[in-house]
Amino acid sequence: MNDVNPGDIPPHRYDAGLANSIEARWQEHWAQHGTFDAVNPSGPLSDPSHPRAGAEKLFVMDMFPYPSGAGLHVGHPLGYIATDCYSRYKRMAGYNVLHPMGYDAFGLPTEIYAVQTGRHPAGITEENIARYRGQLRRLGMGYDTKRTFATSDPEYYKWTQWIFLKIFNSWYDPAADAARPIEELVASFADGTRAVPGGRSWAELDEVERREIVDGHRLVYVDEAPVNWCPGLGTVLSNEEVTSEGRSERGNFPVFTRNLRQWKMRITAYSERLLADLEGVDWPDPVKAMQRNWIGRSVGAHIDFGTSAAPIRVFTTRPDTIFGATYMVLAPEHELVDGLVPAAWPEGTHEVWTNGHATPAEAVAAYRKFAAAKTDVERQEGAKDKTGVFVGSFAVNPVTGARVPVFIADYVLAGYGTGAIMAVPGQDERDWDFAEAFELPIVRTVQPTEGFEGKAFTGEGPAINSSAEGVSLDGLGVVEAKARIIAWLEEKGAGVGAINYRLRDWLFSRQRYWGEPFPIVYDETGMPVALPESMLPVELPEIDDFSPKTFDPDDADTAPEPPLGRATEWVEVTLDLGDGPKKYHRETNTMPNWAGSSWYEIRYIDPGDENEMVSPDNERYWMGPRDGGHIGGVDLYVGGVEHAVLHLLYARFWQKVLFDLGYVSTAEPFHKLINQGYIQAYAYTDKRGVYVPAAEVEEVDGNFFYEGERVEREYGKIGKSLKNVVTPDEMCDEYGADTFRVYEMSMGPLEASRPWDTRAVVGSQRYLQRLWRNVVDENTGAVRVADAEPAEETWKILHHTIAGVREDMEHLRLNTAIAKLITLNNHVTGLAEVPRAIAEPLILMTAPIAPHIAEELWNRIGHGGSLANTDFPEADEAYLVVETVTYPVQINGKVRGRVEVAAGATEEAVREAALAEEKVVAALGGKEPRKVIVIADRMVSIVA
């Protein structure tokens, strides 16, 4: 303290310095006492003497952070503060609250940093986590001290690998509509209860053939599949790591689609359940909609069109329009194309169908080359201009018997449905565009509504032109027509009703170092063998170079070489897996960084358990279903919308597998989900367009200046490149953590995004200063609270505040709760002395949001220890009743006067009082009102 003029600032003012010393002290107290450790019903974390042992449980979680080297900025902890306030409130309200925090620690940024610096990713990760822990501790987060981990801890990823083994050793039984242990499948093949694919009996097959069949049923399997291969980075990338320009998000290298052998998880087996169970969770509608979109269920039919080669199977959602199917289109990569290409164009082939090529083979080859060279952006930009080429063959429309030409075109995607369509230009805009370009016939099979002047008609209407021998749809609506034609097709064996999903199986392998190794080795057959659980965890080997081999960025004809491949001593192992020591080589891919986050909620329940992923007792207590059809899961999960699809879909998928296999008691991991908004900030550019430090920009009359120069303001993400980063540490230094917490929570509702405004933080600081001053004398440090009886009005304000704050806290409306607390505090500020009976509940109600100052004041007014488990104040009904009601009186919708009437007065009495009111009488001017409406306790409305 080196104030120039110490007399000016009272020595006991609640300023940043005092706040910081109080905060550090209480953070230490909480850490020492494990104040926020939840109690389990059984096992090492059970404790009958815990203040909340036996209480109702509440499991609150945040989407855990990826600890980057940059640390937290003020936008990151918004959700964390909210769940902390909520957890503290619910704990005071009597719950056994589990609120843990862990770290999603595997991932590419750390690996890249490791490569750049030559350091080990584990060391970097450890440092980053320590920094995050320090920052969160400084914000006063009340996390469970016994339940924290990083996904990169071997003790944690042991169980990630264990789950992988469970998934590997399972198959999806359509009859049970659930995953089952793979042994059951093998047994049913062996005893003949299930037909063996290929027609031979199980006994006839050799070991390799059997394994091939079994491996083909596993929920995780190796598949040759088109993936995003990025030679410049030396790794395959997930779709979300590829930009819309078809380049890598990191490094901007070209990305090629290549067929490579990769691990995949059979998430598609769960499409229907992932969709159906959305009904049972309390999630924001947009997130549910995004998941439904992503799964992309569509109902229709598979229909076979005969050709000279194999029949072409199409998927369509409009089987009712089959009479208008005048041509077919296959994706250029479709496997049947080559078999359909004749030596020469058929007699009389239309010129526009050949693209000017002499033979079909030439035309197809040229078109394939053309299509493959197009980037995704070019393909989308050219969506209106349809391209394609006739393959030289015809197919037969199974309903009309008509010969229809077969084309390849890139508007049909290989990856969706069957990669082939029946084209119905009359009812499909894309097909219409193509038909116009290639001069193909167009037949309407749905009567357009009157006045329709467009081209393809995709709406509802009666079927027309839809009769053939044995079947007619004419006159039927779309729904009935679909049903009738599907029945007919099924009867004729030409098609079958079908449901198609957009969802693809989950690409599960990455060519990286910093991820979970697979618990898989390969034997002499080249087929995968699961390691026994006893060999877990399979730890990452120590290597010198963590980067995968990279190639010429433009050389598509290269193949990934994962960094683990260079750890030859680790890769080539001799193991005894039951039939004596044999040589194996390990899988050198690692898991994607979604793996560790797909089940972490479960591990929080029993983080130290070395024998089980989680003990069933504790799992059922914290996550199990509840009465009233409650599906179960974490009670509250808060995180950003950016995880609406991938993380949440993967976590739901793993949860369902574990549920099917009996390891967990609920089919859904997260019961209630809230997406917190983002905090963004203003950024400023000078006249060159260069960002200037936002903290040093000054506003004068609505214009902005940096070092005297006019700058332009824009609004965007907080980040280094925009030079607008503000860190929580800076806020703690300048105001204290409690002020920062109050400010972030008072800015608006949790779900809303909002702009950061450092200038506005003082409002929250002033509130806490007034609170402090109400309890502690700024000049002497003495406690000001008096044992005086509060006035009636003060009692009323207090109890209204309690009722309102409880209600707001229950619904996570921290912003309005704070407004009510400020109102009460401002009222107390105006009192001659501060009654203890008011100060105590005020402090307790402040505690969830500004915990350090509350603990400090609670102690100063004579209580020992922490208030964390002290009961939250309850409103006394006696003070909530109102004696009089002020009724606004409207005449023709405008308020003209007010009358005060005793609460509970009869409608007649209210009416009379209203009509007698001076201004009302004047406004009516002696006229008899036509109608008088009295709404009890609300208002009077007069129609004149």
Place this chain on the structure above:
RNA sequence: GCCCGGGUGGUGGAAACGGGAGACACAACUGCCUUAAAAGCAGUUGCCGCGAGGCGUGAGGGUUCGAGUCCCUCCCCGGGCACCA
């Protein structure tokens, strides 16, 4: 193009149900205190108008005694998906 979410003072935002629009806070302004400034405290502050009063929740229409809230049409902003058959 399709599907969501949202438009309220200078700013962030309040207003379970259709019932007094603008709580709380920032900024701005005024006063007290001070040699002065900061801090603090007290007050003013939706817009127009000296006032009575009028007008106000993106625009227009509708339902209603009464609409920020419900219905229709449109505009703008944000997000997701996108040649998905």
